[in-house]
Amino acid sequence: MSVQATARITAVPDGRGGTALPVLESGGPLALRRTRSGLAPYARVTVVGAMTAPLGGDRLAVEVDIGDGAHLTVDSAAATVALPGAGPDAGPATYDVRLAVGEGATLRWLPEQLVSAYGSELRMTTRVELAPSARLVLREEQVLGRHGETTGTLTTRLTVRRSGRPLLDQQLAYGPGAPAGWDGGAVLGGHRAVGQLLLVEPDFEDSCPETRLLSPTAVRTRLAGPAVLVTAVAADARLLRGVLDEALRELKGTG
Template structure:
């Protein structure tokens, strides 16, 4: 970790591998400063890891990077101990949070962090890049809450790019809050909602039996992608309702 007038630079990395006995080993768990990593009790072949915020942030000017690699034969679930709160820094500079995920053939990753909250005055750019092998399996959840209770949001830019077997199946960006493109909160955008989220599923069987595109209750939809993957998206008035919508739509795919 490094600290300067421009903010904190911190990295965390997770490496999971099959242990040759039907389980998952974690030979690489490294975290710096605000990015602490803790192994928790696994279940069956699945290893579990928790991201723990050891400091406030990201603040303006901070740059956090988290990477995870799941090698052949491994099963890994990653969660977080609490929500991530984006806050303004002293100089109001943009903060960055980069996530890099790689999953090999015959491996599975469940990336299930708690929501990201964009507090008033903050300016955060989140970029998530996912590289999957042809038979990799993935469940990735992103939830964003615009402002704390009764508070206007900060500026939040979120980009998600997903590649499967070297081909891009999804590359999208959402910008919300002050300075975002006009209409982000209008009928063609979030329509006044303050919580937005998505779940990406990658399953080899979707290559021959993709899910059907459909809406799910009010504010949620399921959409097959151009590859063995599907995207569940939802908007809601608050984080609790958003989680319920995403969970219900996800359960409909099982």
């Protein structure tokens, strides 16, 4: 039996220099927990998997609304594993993430990896709306197959709008049914971990880091706006995280 569920978070300033969470609504397998931030003035929410998901046929969503002047970190307790459905007619699973960040607000969206298990089919969309002075750190990581297995079918789309205008819109597809060449030298080159890091920083209006190669399998790209995108592939999740963490440290030193 498929699951339909939506988890919701609303963050607002608490009037004391911190961030309050008037809405923290779990849904189905998406259990939300307020956890210790350790980074003032941020609130922190950790997504905890309450059951195995997404399975084929599931319809999951996360909605995050960050009010003007609020600061929020969202992470997860473990990797998300996309699995096949209970039957051949289950159909693909969908996972929709909708993020809105207000004036002077900041969102750090840092979930753990998404693992595409053999036989699964997942369509994931992430839509972000940013106010002109909003800040964003967004990390996405995909692992194509568990240890010793081939990948399932995974399609992801990331759309970011700032001040109502497009900043980034890209779609990626891997596995059976994906366009030919997805595993070729021009895309993955045999690697099984792929990720990206998007940093939107209003201070980049004056001085934005330039596009450059970070390693043989990672590149930093300057976008047409106060933002940079780091894209990387690696042999495994650990190596990928190391590349993205190092890129973020370098970028925060320039922002």
